[in-house]
Amino acid sequence: MPSEFDLIARYFTRPTRSTGVVQLGVGDDCALIAPPANESLAVSTDMLVEGRHFLPDADPESLGHKALAVNLSDLAAMGARPLGFSLALALPSADETWLASFARGLFALADTEQIELIGGDTTRGPLTICITVFGSVPIDQALRRDGARANDDIWVSGSLGDARLGLDILMRQRKLSASDSAIALQRLHRPSPRLSLGLALRGVASAAIDISDGLIGDLGHILQRSSVGATVGADVLPIGSALRSQDQQTQYEFALTGGDDYELCFCAPPSQRDSVLTAAQSAGVLVTCIGQISEASGLRVLDGAGKPLNLRLRSFDHFSNP
């Protein structure tokens, strides 16, 4: 008779497809991966904890999607091509319905991106999901945080703030129309990692980051690592379509400081404007130029009249991940 944890293992053990990249998958002491010749391996880890990153009643299928999506978003921000991922999962019990849904959401995205689960660990414990993703990128084409230069344009993909609005809806702090609610919750629960855009920006962008903690905080990481400053125009921010139903202060605040967007924020010299737009078109994603990098340090956000925007500072307190 299979034990409770045999059951869990069964959901996360699939035959390895012969992509050539994964030479040995689940079932040995280690997985073996071969990155393409002359490419570096890009690695990122994210841990999601119940009660902090998601509610106890979170839909497991969406959770499976999101746990992988937020990791893939880091590969996108590096311009890396995804190869595979490992999953460590602590579960209070082996609830088969939950597991089936979680695995469905996880593998649907994995299949879309043609990557494999290469290994991991399951254990009993408070619900915790830790995914490590592996991708590859030629070292000189990686989109790092430290390459922004004065006069570079600052761009963001897609739109901002709807995921933060979705959180308000989830916490019952705001009521919207059914269609706006659906859009906002979709953005919160089902982020789309911008992998194609990241690949298309190789050799075009000077720096990139994914927006997980909010535009201001994440752009701040680029500025810090690149030793530059920036000016951003609040009136040119691509506001999420659901968020447009809210007042301007909320629009600005959520677009500038709301987390969970998983869009890319990237920099590129003005000479690359055509290339940026061509890259975005090839990836099927809208991009918007929201400001410029400056030699002078600090981040200035201006309103439509060119005056510094007065933002509540509380939202700026993001904690740094190692």
Add this chain to the structure above:
Amino acid sequence: MPSEFDLIARYFTRPTRSTGVVQLGVGDDCALIAPPANESLAVSTDMLVEGRHFLPDADPESLGHKALAVNLSDLAAMGARPLGFSLALALPSADETWLASFARGLFALADTEQIELIGGDTTRGPLTICITVFGSVPIDQALRRDGARANDDIWVSGSLGDARLGLDILMRQRKLSASDSAIALQRLHRPSPRLSLGLALRGVASAAIDISDGLIGDLGHILQRSSVGATVGADVLPIGSALRSQDQQTQYEFALTGGDDYELCFCAPPSQRDSVLTAAQSAGVLVTCIGQISEASGLRVLDGAGKPLNLRLRSFDHFSNP
């Protein structure tokens, strides 16, 4: 003023040493690693949860050591050379004393093995440690679980059962002399990953696994993956020096089914006996031949008189990791 989590980040952010392998360490969306040319990347993940893998009052320095050691043990079992690791850490609060001790234990082992922390994630949550290790090995020299053949010798490194004895001491279920207690607890809290031995066994061993769940269960994985059986002699098992103070039934049971030994169990053709002993000598580890692989399936454990050993079956119920 640094936030609570800036504090945590500070403990786990160290300048990247220029080993050539880690091209970009902590502080970007991804780390970048370059495995040596023509080698595969070996990857393994383990998650340790408070209350399941360690007690709430566990010494944080030992915990830092052990969390990394159990992962490195998987690399050892693959014959892989360690390159680096990522750390995802959920913490109920940022207790600076705890963090300093944990980091000390973790980095002492990392420095000994000359590997770097390349990235990770910290978050608030029930204490959970998830480490992913990266190593490299030429694909045709990897020590897999599926290479054992009939008539191969079965070997184990070091000694068995003291870690299991340490658990009894910790749970106050057994009293030993001060010196035996110290030995057993050291084995439980401070396992030594057999990395040098794993490297020396490249091209010598036909299959290998590390003993984390107990010899019987882990050897069982080799037998299953290699479609073979085995006979093991209980009277030739290398019993841990503290465990030798206990009765024979306890010695057999702990050596055969006690977990947390982190020794290597490996197979090699009889023609390789000299090479195995030379490899062990070069690695400074004792190895003991404990039995033989057979074509007939199943695992037979015989006592000194050649009779099947009667073991309590409960301990055999290990759960499978994906």
